[in-house]
Amino acid sequence: MTTTDPHTAPPVPTPPLPAEPGPASAAPSPPGADPAPAPAVPAPSAEPGSDAAGPGRASAELGPASVVPGSSAGPAVSGPGAEPSSGAAVLGPAPAVSGLSAEPGSGAAGLGPASPVRGPSAEPGSGAAGLGRAPAVPGPSVEAGLAPAVAGPVAGADGRRNLVAAVLCGVLGLVLVCGAGVAAWQDHRDAARPPSAEEQYRRAGTLWHETPVDVLFPPRLDTDGAGPGGADRAWTRIAVAPDADCPAALPADWQQALAGSGCTRVLRATYTDVTRSTLVTVGLVFTPAEAGAEAVSGLRDRLPMPSGLGFDAEQRAAWTVSVRSDAPVVVYAVSAFTDGRAVKRPLTAEEAMNPETEGAVARAGLGHAVRAVAGAVEKSLGARVAPPSPEPKR
Known part of the structure; x- marks a missing residue:
């Protein structure tokens, strides 16, 4: 049933106008006539993964709009908030669309805070109803200049691994x-x-190829008080023989005497005094350290007169042999006159140094010479066998 307002003029028939394309246009109603119900415009459906209503929440359907008395008649535009300038009046709140926020002044009631992701909205005065903010895009929200948040358990595990x-x-x-x-x-x-005595003994057996020749046979030997009557004597080295095998450097009787202990190497050098009247050959015979000190000590008083370097066997005048107990080495020395004279009866150093001994060898002090040169070389050798211990710091 239609109710006519008594204050309104009778309706005047108006020919129908052609319909304009678009869902929002409608033919105007004559004055005083009841407004025709506006077609319902369905709310935009929620995109998958957006902030729209999920399962179990239906979008509100739009009902017919009513015309406010005294306002200009026109079709009501349904949607999420028509703009004031669009020419359409909306009675009551606009239908709620799930997931969309209401724009200020649109007259539509939102269902909560706006989505964190901004979308395009209708500009005021455009004549079209804006759709508010666009639905949220799936994925984490990233603000400008901020890195995505890292899950707490993952970060904690990484921190523990780094600490370990x-x-x-x-x-x-x-x-x-x-x-x-x-x-x-x-x-x-x-x-x-x-080092222990055993270690020293073994090390001494390698001195012949580890020690410089000037250490074993110094170029000059000063023997204070070693001459006849306690006179000082000085000796200068004039010849050094290369290290040699035992058969090449020792006479046959020496080789036979060393058969039990063995022989490794022989080193030799010859010195002369400041008067150039005496020659002294000093030699170092190295034996295997494995033979032990007892085998070498048995050579005492059994070794015959050694051979010289730079003079013949018949020129040998005095000689001495020493077997060391701290090294597998036999030290010997033999002397001769520089003029090459032959000596009928060579003497040991002890015999030549005896005051009662007569002869040129004793008077020339050749016994003192061999003892002094051999002692000086043994001293140099002993410094290498047992180096002095460092003094404790005070």
């Missing part, structure tokens, strides 16, 4: 430093600790 790795590296470094310190301390202790 750092602790292990620190412990390993500490172990390596301590190991190096202990090794250095042991080396220092072993170097400072004096």
Whole structure:
């Protein structure tokens, strides 16, 4: 049933106008006539993954719009908030669209805060109803200049792994430093600790190829008080023979005497005094250290007169032999006159040094000469066999 307002003029028939394309246009109603119900415009459906209503929430359907008395008649535009300038009046709140926020002044009621992702909205005065903010795009929200948030459990696990790795590296470094310190301390202790007699004996057996010739046979020997009557004597080295095999450097009787202990190498050098009247050949015979000190000590008083370097066997005048107990070495020395004279009866150093001994050999002091030169070379050798211990720091 239609109710006519008494204050309104009778309706005037108006020919129908052609319909304009678009869902929002409608033919105007004559004045005073009841407004025709506006077609319902369905609300935009929610995109998958957006902030629109999920399962179980239906979008509100739009009902017919009513015309406010006294306003200009026109079709009501349904949608999420028509703009005031669009020419359409809306009675009551606009239908709620799930997931869309209401624009200020649109007259539509939103269902909550706007989506965090901005979308295009209708500009005021455009004549079209804006759709508010666009639905949210699936995925994490990233603000400008901020990195995506990392899940707490993952970050905590990474932190624990990094802490464990750092602790292990620190412990390993500490172990390596301590190991190096202990090794250095042991080396220092072993170097400072004096070697045993057995170690010294073994090391002395290698001196013939590890020690410079000027150390074993110094170029000059000063023998204070070693001459006849306690006179000082000085000796100068004039010849050095290359290290040689025992058969090439020793006479046959020496080779036979050393058969039990063995022979490794022979070193020889010849000295002369400041008057150039006496020659003294000094030799070092190295025996195998494995034979032991007892085998070498048995050579005492059994070794015959050695051969000289630079003079013949008949020119030998005095000689001496010493078997060391701290090294597998036999030290010998033999003297001769520089003029090459032959000696009928060579003497040992003890015989030549006896005051009661007569003859040119004793008077020339050749016994003192061999004892002094052999003693000086033994002294140089002993310094290499047993180096002096360092003095303790005060």
